[in-house]
Amino acid sequence: MSQKPCMSRKPWDLAFTADPEGVAALRRIMRLHLGLWGLHEVVDGAQLCVSELVSNVITHVGHGTPATLAVSMSGTRLRLEVHDPDTRALPTLVAADSDSESGRGMALVDAIADRWGVQLRRGRKVTWCELATAATGPTGHVAGPGVSRAEALLDVYATTEPRLTPSTHSRLSTTVAEEAVIGMITDFLHWLHAHGRDPDEVLDRAQTRFEAQIPDAEEASCMARNRPGNSVEPADLMP
Numbered sequence: 001m002s003q004k005p006c007m008s009r010k011p012w013d014l015a016f017t018a019d020p021e022g023v024a025a026l027r028r029i030m031r032l033h034l035g036l037w038g039l040h041e042v043v044d045g046a047q048l049c050v051s052e053l054v055s056n057v058i059t060h061v062g063h064g065t066p067a068t069l070a071v072s073m074s075g076t077r078l079r080l081e082v083h084d085p086d087t088r089a090l091p092t093l094v095a096a097d098s099d100s101e102s103g104r105g106m107a108l109v110d111a112i113a114d115r116w117g118v119q120l121r122r123g124r125k126v127t128w129c130e131l132a133t134a135a136t137g138p139t140g141h142v143a144g145p146g147v148s149r150a151e152a153l154l155d156v157y158a159t160t161e162p163r164l165t166p167s168t169h170s171r172l173s174t175t176v177a178e179e180a181v182i183g184m185i186t187d188f189l190h191w192l193h194a195h196g197r198d199p200d201e202v203l204d205r206a207q208t209r210f211e212a213q214i215p216d217a218e219e220a221s222c223m224a225r226n227r228p229g230n231s232v233e234p235a236d237l238m239p
Contacts, residue, residue, distance in 0.1 A: 009037050009135075011072035018057040018065040018084070026050050026069055033071065034078070042078055042131045045112045049129050053082040056105045056127065060089040070126075077114060077130040087125045090118055146213065150181075157184050 014029065016022045027047045034043045050069065057067055061084050070081040093106045109116050109129050116129035157180055189199040 009073050011070065013068055013070040015066065015068050016054075018054055018061070018067045019063055020058070023051050023054050023058075026054060030071075039078060039133050039135065042133050045131050046078060046080060049080055049109050049112055049131070050082075052105050052109050053080065053127055053129070056091055057082060057084045059105075060091070061086040073135070074130055076133055076135045078133050079128060079130045081126050081128040083124050083126050085124050087120050087123070090125070091127050153184065154180055 012033070014026075016026060027050060030046050030050055031043050034040065034046060039046075054067070054069075057065055065084055065086070068081075068083040070079075070083065072079050072081075091106045093110055106116070112131065113129035114132050116127070119126040119128065154177060189203075192199045192202055
């Protein structure tokens with residue numbers, strides 16, 4: 001059985017003016033769109049990162065600076081970019097006291113995000129950060145308990161397979177992981193046969209259980225997102 005992911009996480013961007021009122025609007029937009037993307041677990045962190053990235057523009061480039069927020073998936077990470085026209089004022093990581101309300105900027109982003117950086121392009125700079133998500137792919141479903149248990153088993157299985165080097169099984173690639181899954185299932189089938197059980201019957205029961213456990217909520221969520229009139233453009237939420 002093949003399952004086609006219904007999640008659509010297309011990159012989007014939004015031009016805005018860097019000011020405090022714009023920060024509030026961008027936070028609302030992030031919450032809405034990450035909810036539609038099913039990435040609820042990173043909403044708070046993403047809102048904080050956007051706030052700090054935009055505040056950095058306001059403080060070091062200038063109030064009212066024309067800027068752009070770009071949001072996309074980088075593999076399974078959420079990537080946030082803020083573009084501004086000043087290629088000279090580069091963000092730096094400065095330690096700030098925990099009680100300080102200013103100067104936290106990139107220190108807070110550094111604490112929340114998996115990684116961040118600055119790219120200089122023609123006539124603009126891009127300050128970006130990436131946050132880890134529970135998504136299994138850029139357009140796939142968010143991992144559930146079954147996926148987490150499978151990944152734990154794969155990590156254990158990788159340590160027993162000489163073909164999987166330590167550098168590989170620390171984070172199995174999709175291709176290597178697929179081969180590991182096949183090997184693990186094959187070993188289980190050998191175990192069943194050795195104990196007088198019918199491997200085909202067990203496989204059928206497992207397939208039936210798998211199909212029954214696919215959350216009905218995912219289908220309902222997809223239908224809601226695909227219903228005409230439910231599409232929201234980021235610009236619609238700007239004041």
